Amino acid sequence: MSAPGRDGPRRSPRARGAGRSGPPRGRSGPARPPEPDLSRLAAFQLLVSVRVRDAYANLALPSILRRHRLRGRDAALATELGYGTLRARGLLDAVIEACSDRPLERVEPHLLDALRLGSYQLLRTRIPPHAAVATTVELVRAEAGSRAGGFVNAVLRRVGERDEAAWVAQLAPSAAEDPVGHAAFAHAHPRWIAQSFADALGKPADPADAELDAALAADDARPAVHLLARPGEITAAELALVTGGAEAPYSPYGVHLEAGSGDVAELDAVSEGLALVQDEGSQLVALALTRAELTGTDTGRWLDLCAGPGGKAALLGGLADLDGATLDAVEPSEHRAELVRRAVPELPVTVHQADGRSAPLPDAAFDRVLVDAPCSGLGALRRRPEARWRRQPSDVSALASLQRELLAAALRHVRPGGVVAYVTCSPHLAETVGVLTRVLRAHPEVQRLDARECLPGVPDLGDGPTVQLWPHRHGTDAMFLALLRRD
Numbered sequence: 001m002s003a004p005g006r007d008g009p010r011r012s013p014r015a016r017g018a019g020r021s022g023p024p025r026g027r028s029g030p031a032r033p034p035e036p037d038l039s040r041l042a043a044f045q046l047l048v049s050v051r052v053r054d055a056y057a058n059l060a061l062p063s064i065l066r067r068h069r070l071r072g073r074d075a076a077l078a079t080e081l082g083y084g085t086l087r088a089r090g091l092l093d094a095v096i097e098a099c100s101d102r103p104l105e106r107v108e109p110h111l112l113d114a115l116r117l118g119s120y121q122l123l124r125t126r127i128p129p130h131a132a133v134a135t136t137v138e139l140v141r142a143e144a145g146s147r148a149g150g151f152v153n154a155v156l157r158r159v160g161e162r163d164e165a166a167w168v169a170q171l172a173p174s175a176a177e178d179p180v181g182h183a184a185f186a187h188a189h190p191r192w193i194a195q196s197f198a199d200a201l202g203k204p205a206d207p208a209d210a211e212l213d214a215a216l217a218a219d220d221a222r223p224a225v226h227l228l229a230r231p232g233e234i235t236a237a238e239l240a241l242v243t244g245g246a247e248a249p250y251s252p253y254g255v256h257l258e259a260g261s262g263d264v265a266e267l268d269a270v271s272e273g274l275a276l277v278q279d280e281g282s283q284l285v286a287l288a289l290t291r292a293e294l295t296g297t298d299t300g301r302w303l304d305l306c307a308g309p310g311g312k313a314a315l316l317g318g319l320a321d322l323d324g325a326t327l328d329a330v331e332p333s334e335h336r337a338e339l340v341r342r343a344v345p346e347l348p349v350t351v352h353q354a355d356g357r358s359a360p361l362p363d364a365a366f367d368r369v370l371v372d373a374p375c376s377g378l379g380a381l382r383r384r385p386e387a388r389w390r391r392q393p394s395d396v397s398a399l400a401s402l403q404r405e406l407l408a409a410a411l412r413h414v415r416p417g418g419v420v421a422y423v424t425c426s427p428h429l430a431e432t433v434g435v436l437t438r439v440l441r442a443h444p445e446v447q448r449l450d451a452r453e454c455l456p457g458v459p460d461l462g463d464g465p466t467v468q469l470w471p472h473r474h475g476t477d478a479m480f481l482a483l484l485r486r487d
């Protein structure tokens with residue numbers, strides 16, 4: 001992973017000349033510490049805000065960038081450093097601990113944030129080591145004084161004595177004895193998440209098998225932004241042309257932009273409502289529902305039972321419009337229901353603010369029902385830099401009963417001969433096949449369809465009938481899909 005620019009960031013006007021020490025000529029008074037580089041200051045403030053306020057990085061960053069008037073390359077550098085540091089936290093902490101004369105619990109939290117930021121630059125970017133250390137020390141001096149700066153300087157110099165591979169070789173569990181632990185450490189994932197990937201890949205912890213390594217590496221990389229070309233509004237080819245992106249390999253409505261291609265909201269096609277940000281995997285699972293074969297009379301009624309914030313409702317609503325169908329979209333959160341309304345302007349979509357388990361909708365009435373269940377989101381960690389260190393195993397177990405109840409409600413609403421898509425953006429078996437197995441036990445009238453048949457042209461879909469997409473195989477988030485038909 002590399003940061004933009006080999007020589008570190010261009011310095012902002014405010015920070016230029018900051019290397020001068022002491023007051024301006026002709027004045028007296030104590031020397032003021034130099035002002036820190038603004039891209040690094042922004043990245044540092046992002047780390048603080050994620051730690052102190054439990055902020056979501058993607059929501060906190062835009063206002064931080066605005067506050068410092070960072071745009072273009074400077075904004076890209078701040079984003080890369082902030083997101084990259086958040087992603088790699090576990091790995092960075094292990095290295096920092098090995099280089100510090102005190103345990104991490106005794107390092108002041110804001111100094112630890114700065115150490116993480118400096119270590120990230122040293123281990124995972126091409127920023128020259130002297131620039132990585134000096135800019136971090138400058139930042140700490142400006143924020144916390146020169147003693148703190150001395151401590152950070154000493155630790156970072158030790159961190160910089162080895163590269164990332166050498167630290168992994170020294171600190172990670174042995175690959176032969178604990179392959180999952182080793183892969184987790186090397187690709188900066190909590191062990192339990194790496195284990196859940198290994199379980200979903202279906203491969204026992206075999207040191208000779210590189211797939212877990214590939215899966216975690218892809219999950220650790222900066223992802224490309226994916227756009228959805230709204231059906232009937234713009235084609236993927238047109239969208240690729242106007243955004244400078246490339247048509248997606250599998251979704252006929254998808255476009256991929258290069259990773260780090262700036263503020264997507266500023267693209268004309270997005271601000272004019274012709275396109276929206278949506279992972280290609282999300283597009284594929286929604287498309288699969290529309291392609292599944294129905295039996296009996298098609299009544300043109302579709303249902304999205306967990307619709308907020310409305311990404312898949314926008315795609316399904318657009319396709320329903322072209323198909324002469326309608327979509328009911330259910331979402332219990334007021335704010336998210338409003339986001340769904342905004343995502344489906346002028347489409348044949350009715351939004352209901354309601355709990356999907358007891359929505360005021362008729363039973364046995366819908367041809368196609370999507371349950372995009374609330375889940376741990378372990379399949380979309382690459383898009384949420386801080387999430388992997390925040391999630392806990394208990395998050396998974398807490399959601400399983402809600403997921404089962406929502407799937408049972410979907411099976412109530414679908415008509416005989418209609419199809420339900422059960423979807424999660426998590427590959428964790430407890431949220432995928434675990435939920436299916438328990439619900440289907442109580443529904444002998446439901447059969448699993450082969451979901452692979454509804455994803456023509458997509459390779460490596462396993463043995464079916466369910467589908468697990470993966471970043472390393474498909475370049476998508478790790479979305480799970482099951483298609484069920486009520487007979």
Ligand SMILES: C[S@@+](CC[C@H](N)C(=O)[O-])C[C@H]1O[C@@H](n2cnc3c(N)ncnc32)[C@H](O)[C@@H]1O
Pocket residue numbers: 282305306307308309310311312313330331332333336354355356357372373374375406
């Ligand atoms: C994975 S998200 C859905 C994403 C959405 N389909 C999209 O593509 O934008 C799950 C949604 O389910 C909602 N949810 C939570 N509990 C629910 C319930 N009891 N009934 C229906 N939806 C629920 C959450 O608020 C969240 O918006």
